[in-house]
Amino acid sequence: xxxxxxxxxxxxxxxxxxxxxxxxxxxxxxxxxxxxxxxxxxxxxxxxxxxxxxxxxxxxxxxxxxxxxxxxxxxxxxxxxxxxxxxxxx
Numbered sequence: 001x002x003x004x005x006x007x008x009x010x011x012x013x014x015x016x017x018x019x020x021x022x023x024x025x026x027x028x029x030x031x032x033x034x035x036x037x038x039x040x041x042x043x044x045x046x047x048x049x050x051x052x053x054x055x056x057x058x059x060x061x062x063x064x065x066x067x068x069x070x071x072x073x074x075x076x077x078x079x080x081x082x083x084x085x086x087x088x089x090x
Contacts, residue, residue: 001025012037040081048076 006016006025013033017026029037052064052072064072 008041009037012041036081040077040084044077044080045073048073051076 001016001018001022006018009016009027013029013031013036015028015030017028018024019026049069049072052069
C-alpha cells in the first residue's frame with residue numbers, strides 16, 4: 001500500500017496495520033467510519049466530478065486539467081462531509 005493510500009484511509013478514520021514487510025495490510029473501521037468513507041471519499045467525490053462535467057454538456061471540450069478536476073471533486077466531497085458532520089452535531 002502506498003503512503004498516499006494509507007494516509008487517505010487513516011484520514012478517513014481507518015486503523016491501518018501493515019505486516020509481513022509491507023506485503024499484507026489490514027484496515028479496521030471503527031463505528032460508522034467505513035460508511036462515511038464510502039459516502040464522502042467515494043460517492044460525493046464522484047458526484048463532484050459529475051457536477052464539473054455537467055456544465056460542459058455534450059460538447060467535446062476539456063473543462064479542466066486532470067489535477068484541477070481532482071481538486072474540485074475533493075473540495076466538493078470535503079464540503080459535503082463538513083456540512084453533514086456539522087448538521088449532525090446540531
